[in-house]
Amino acid sequence: MRDLSGDHRLLSLNTATVRRQGDLAAIVEACARHGIRAISPWRDQVEAVGLAPAVAAVREAGLALSGYCRGGMFPGDPSQAPAVRDDNRRAVDEAAALGAPCLVLVVGGLPQYARPGSAPSRDLGAARAQVEDGIHDLLGYARAAGMPLAIEPLHPMYAADRACVNTLAQALDLCDRLDPGRTGALGVACDVYHVWWDPDLLGQIARAGAERMLAYHVCDWLVPTRDLLLDRGMMGDGIIDLKPVRAAVEATGFAGFCEVEIFSEADWWRRPMDEVLETCIQRHRTVV
Amino acid sequence: MRDLSGDHRLLSLNTATVRRQGDLAAIVEACARHGIRAISPWRDQVEAVGLAPAVAAVREAGLALSGYCRGGMFPGDPSQAPAVRDDNRRAVDEAAALGAPCLVLVVGGLPQYARPGSAPSRDLGAARAQVEDGIHDLLGYARAAGMPLAIEPLHPMYAADRACVNTLAQALDLCDRLDPGRTGALGVACDVYHVWWDPDLLGQIARAGAERMLAYHVCDWLVPTRDLLLDRGMMGDGIIDLKPVRAAVEATGFAGFCEVEIFSEADWWRRPMDEVLETCIQRHRTVV
Numbered sequence: 001m002r003d004l005s006g007d008h009r010l011l012s013l014n015t016a017t018v019r020r021q022g023d024l025a026a027i028v029e030a031c032a033r034h035g036i037r038a039i040s041p042w043r044d045q046v047e048a049v050g051l052a053p054a055v056a057a058v059r060e061a062g063l064a065l066s067g068y069c070r071g072g073m074f075p076g077d078p079s080q081a082p083a084v085r086d087d088n089r090r091a092v093d094e095a096a097a098l099g100a101p102c103l104v105l106v107v108g109g110l111p112q113y114a115r116p117g118s119a120p121s122r123d124l125g126a127a128r129a130q131v132e133d134g135i136h137d138l139l140g141y142a143r144a145a146g147m148p149l150a151i152e153p154l155h156p157m158y159a160a161d162r163a164c165v166n167t168l169a170q171a172l173d174l175c176d177r178l179d180p181g182r183t184g185a186l187g188v189a190c191d192v193y194h195v196w197w198d199p200d201l202l203g204q205i206a207r208a209g210a211e212r213m214l215a216y217h218v219c220d221w222l223v224p225t226r227d228l229l230l231d232r233g234m235m236g237d238g239i240i241d242l243k244p245v246r247a248a249v250e251a252t253g254f255a256g257f258c259e260v261e262i263f264s265e266a267d268w269w270r271r272p273m274d275e276v277l278e279t280c281i282q283r284h285r286t287v288v
Numbered sequence: 289m290r291d292l293s294g295d296h297r298l299l300s301l302n303t304a305t306v307r308r309q310g311d312l313a314a315i316v317e318a319c320a321r322h323g324i325r326a327i328s329p330w331r332d333q334v335e336a337v338g339l340a341p342a343v344a345a346v347r348e349a350g351l352a353l354s355g356y357c358r359g360g361m362f363p364g365d366p367s368q369a370p371a372v373r374d375d376n377r378r379a380v381d382e383a384a385a386l387g388a389p390c391l392v393l394v395v396g397g398l399p400q401y402a403r404p405g406s407a408p409s410r411d412l413g414a415a416r417a418q419v420e421d422g423i424h425d426l427l428g429y430a431r432a433a434g435m436p437l438a439i440e441p442l443h444p445m446y447a448a449d450r451a452c453v454n455t456l457a458q459a460l461d462l463c464d465r466l467d468p469g470r471t472g473a474l475g476v477a478c479d480v481y482h483v484w485w486d487p488d489l490l491g492q493i494a495r496a497g498a499e500r501m502l503a504y505h506v507c508d509w510l511v512p513t514r515d516l517l518l519d520r521g522m523m524g525d526g527i528i529d530l531k532p533v534r535a536a537v538e539a540t541g542f543a544g545f546c547e548v549e550i551f552s553e554a555d556w557w558r559r560p561m562d563e564v565l566e567t568c569i570q571r572h573r574t575v576v
Contacts, residue, residue: 157443157444157485160509198453228445239398240410241411241412252519
């Protein structure tokens, strides 16, 4: 297990963590100032400053990327299929332009939430089949672009409206079916917030192996959690036993960044950017 | 699959559904008035009117029980072990006095939440081991009392603070280890709210079989869900595809009640008891 206590060269900042405090240019500047070496930007934040300026800012700051957020949202009415395909291909292209090591996929839930305007459905099995078809379709394009796809299983509380892939086992089953050769073109993003509760967590991390463990995200689970989406905790403030999870991830051979991703309407989004980054660095060195 | 459309003789009311509208005596009276033939009471509601009066009220109203809520909360400091044991044995005795077909177990999460005052821990594996020991310990007592224990897997969003058994597979693994003979003394309570998202839901229901499917609970999952605990929906108002789940449960041979259990701070707890019961009956006949 790597020793993080001496510095924060393995810390990456998911830019949603400070999305309320500034635009991508301001975040990149702050990361450079705090010696943070990597980020994982969101598409809307890139779009807000423009792709070319975002690429330039990242390059000038000497930042690496730990991922790009996000493709996915596959379920939808047949009439939406061209939009789903084009939208995801653009995400692959943007990820490549930015030099991301993978495109994170939040696969979508029921069609009326994944692609608003689609006919309402309660058929989670059908949504899951659409997800599999969608990843299959995108994989050829992503492979040609040299961009690995990282399926992010989301916590089961998001199964209806955000992602109907809800466990590492389910994500890895998809990988087994769509990339049986373990080529590295398809894998998972393991975010502790989504998987900490899983009785088979350590076993499934081992199953992923280095070929399929494409990203590792940290934050914490607060008790009580006051909002299903926007009440994530800073590492160390909640109940997730972080170090054993990282130990398992690194035991696969994973050598990437520990990416901090915190959505926190009532707390961290209201603090100054510098305070948030300083806290991320301090917790990275002590509790991650 | 049973036809529920003609009447509501298979409807049971979990009394938490109207806990704000009246005490257990008032709820029993209302059920009798609405032709509801079964209830599943909570311990605090029984305690509020007294066990003997509760037993008498249920008997006089001619009500059956579909369960008794609840035993469990096993994890805790060693000093709390006698309280855990005595508390659960009393729950078994009360369930027997009331004529319940099973005692529902909400097993507890981390010790500081399951048994306040216990030393804080992030070790979910240790909590799970305490749960298994606790059920093992209680099972002998419950068997002697002729009271089946129904482990209720709770949604993963409750893993830290309410129950660290979070899937039917995990609950059934416990059953396999603690009651390998499938004697009927140990099984599961399947609540759609907790398990609807599970990719292996139908397979695990089949695995339970009639010997282990001790209770079936219905409500609905709302999108958005505004509170992790107290924002359950009325059947038909959310996204759970209820009928396929009931079909799978009944395909095991399950012949019990469909128990309505809704915690709804902002909606159903604020409506008149008669309106809630009438709606439960109507939805039972149409969407359950």
